[in-house]
Amino acid sequence: MTTKDQVREEVTIRFAGDSGDGMQLTGSLFTNTTALLGNDLRTLPEFPAEIRAPAGTVPGVSSFQLHFGSTEIMTPGDVCDVLVVMNSAALKANLSLLKKGGIIIANIDGFDKKNLNLAKYPEGENPLEDGSLDSYRVYEVDVSSMTKEALSETDLSYKEVDRCKNMFVLGLLFWMYNRPVEPTIKFLQKKFGKEPRIADANVNVLKTGYHFGETAEIFSSRYTVEEADLKPGTYRNITGNESTVLGLVAATQKSGLPLFFGSYPITPASDILHGLSRHKNFGVTTFQAEDEIAAVSSAIGAAFGGHIGVTSSSGPGIALKGEAMGLAVMLELPLVVLNIQRAGPSTGMPTKTEQADLLQAMYGRNGESPMVIVAPKSPADCFNMAFEACRIALEHMIPVMYLSDGYLANGSEPWKFPQEKDLKDIKVRFEPPRENSDEPFLPYLRDENHVRSWAIPGTEGIEHRVGGLEKEDGTGNVSYDPDNHEKMVKLREAKRNKVADFIPLQKIDQGNTTGEVLVLGWGSTYGSIRTAVGQLRRDGMDISHAHLNYISPFPRNLEELLRGFERVIVPEINNGQLVRLIRDEFLIPAKPINKIKGRPFGVQELKDSILNILSEKQTVTES
């Protein structure tokens, strides 16, 4: 049988197996090589909720999805073209994500009686044999025994041999999609540098998988995906949590201030703590606190001392930090709170994504407690917005909430990373020391932007007290005066609102600046909306897309921009939160599109929902 070479514009591959099968590594290595070949791409890892769910069961399945192409790729793909399954549980958990006619590569060893039982297939049923997969192209590969055979000459233990089998699959996929194995070999040699026998075994199995594709003659097609038309430059691959870390480190360098990071482990934010703790040489101190409240409180203490105080968490932890955030509002100290959102309420679905903490960020503290809210729109954009969060906090002496989510945190994309010189300096205004001044120091004196100066301990002559009790304007003394309280509430709000003068105006991402329909998004929905709107535009629709990075305050021109459209649609991974803010602020009858399934929007479903809303309009006007 001869193998046809075919060219594909885009491909989505999903690697799925047991948590112990190394699917995340397999996916990442395929991604790295794909990036090196110049494809545009997006990835989405999906981890099991339990750390060690029983092997072979559906809850134990771990997956990694990669969407790559020669065109612009903005999402990890709605459905996949290829599904790699290392066992029957992986098939069961993921089959619904495979497109009809798609390819299944099944490790037959994972479909033995024991595995079928663990995956809870009915007694005697085997999906590989009962015809239920007839509408797909199924390749059954005996990965385990071929791996064993390849390593028969080595002294590796049974377990060590078994650990190599993901490399067989990777090699096979490299062959199928015409990618070189060399970058992976280099990686393996580096990773197992101290254990050459393990490195050699992995390389051996990787090559065996590749050659199997070449010689087995069971695959009818082999695919090529050409380079994408990316902007020229140097790229790296990056996840949202990684680029958040880099944004914070960049802020220390561009402000000249050390950074103190107080955090408590929580999914999916912990990688930020892990990442930052490796960068102590940049003037970063990381503190794993005893709880969420101590985490934010320690960051406030550091901010009082003149450092960039940052804390991170996810929804449940943010709820615990509420009172302390209010203190930072009152103290008018810079504080950055990173919320890597996940599905709630309560513990919710920790490993699943959601955008449902926007109203919490906006209103989730006691009293009138305005904070700035920013939101990155893609994994690489996490860098920009983490940097922005620090800049705004420091320059405006205000707590800033940064809303990322599990999808951005773990997803990755190619990043044309900046150079240090491309980044703006962050300017802070410390109160200077004073000697023998008779004038009392007024800690709550403000500049034209309502910003007080940063008066840190260790500065001669400005000893003063701050606290959570209402402040008298100017002196900062405790005050229960009714008029003063109202004034201070308004001042704190005005200070937050004034930040709008120091953020970019809202741009239209694609489409006309006025017209029939505007799709307005925020945060991690960017890729799906951009792709969906792009496709609708190619179909001839008058539709535009704008995406908010700044939510509190909104960009100055947002109202004008919204009023330039007949209809405004707001898709969100929640039950309708930004849409409420928009309606409330501008009295515009914006329409929501909501998905609350712990997963990002698929492009097709988003297009369908948009068309649905627009058809509703027609019925209204027709009737």
Added chain:
Amino acid sequence: MTTKTNTDTLKNGNANGSNGIPKYSSKDFSSDQDVRWCPGCGDYTILKQVQNVMPDIGVLKKDIVFISGIGCAARFPYYMDTFGMHSIHGRAPAIATGLKVSRPELSVWIITGDGDSLSIGANHFVQLLRRNVDVNLLLFNNQIYGLTKGQYSPTAPEGTVSKSTPFGSIDHPFNPLQLSMGADGTFIARAMDRDPKHLQKMLLRASEHKGTSMLEILQNCIVFNDGAFELFTDKKSRPRETIYVEHGEPLIFGSENEKGLRLDGLTPEVVELGSEYSKDDLWVHDEKDKTKADLLTRFFEHPHNSEHLKFPRPFGVLYDVDRPTYDEGVTIQNAEALKRNKPDLNALLQGPETWEVS
């Protein structure tokens, strides 16, 4: 504008070190704010003694910070002419940790109460002690919630009748010193508002100790719990019911110094000095001895429960040992990281693997 001086402050700390400290008087530490505790509250004298010892701790005023939580005592920082923060309930240890770790050259004082530190903030209290952050914690213990007008507190003895326990409290109280021992605290001491001289001494000792200094100060709340510590403060009962410990000295008490504490193995007992026992038979206080400190901190019978205590309540420094501080550990680790690896933002942004698109 970043002023040079502040950046220097951030980097180098107090340029003068301990030299060049002006001759302060206690008045230099008194702010312009009216003190607002109830007349007769024990907090007044504690404030006064703190202001009295501040000139002697060898720190510039600009480098002193008082941080409090919530409660009557938490108003304290407003009255000190130093840097200060009146924060939120129970969290002062966490705020102080962040401040001290980022600015180790500062002298950081935590002002807290029994509700603040042993109820809502108990977690932070024990974590502070185990980490041994180099701060001083003054625990104003009045066995009652004063600010919220009279509910029993986590140090109130069983049976305390309060607004929230009209039939007597059922909760077993914390022994703050034992809790501190359990958290592996490195400096554990007790003083009382009614003995200002001794309190001053204890404050100085607390300030000298490197690591978390936990000083419990028995404080009379004249409004909601008056006389809670009368047995220890009343002239008549005090010699019998208290013992002042001094490092290297035998444990003697009583109005005529006629009683002593003796160790029978690991069992403490009160003995009468005279025919059977002499000074030489007594337990000699050793601040460095954890076992002995553990026994001493257990003397915690409650005056409410019995007229006369089996063991006197100990005052003084019960335990004082050296253990590396958390803030010092952070400083060392950060410095080592810097030595190993010069910060290069461009290299960091570039990451381990890149590719070119042309």
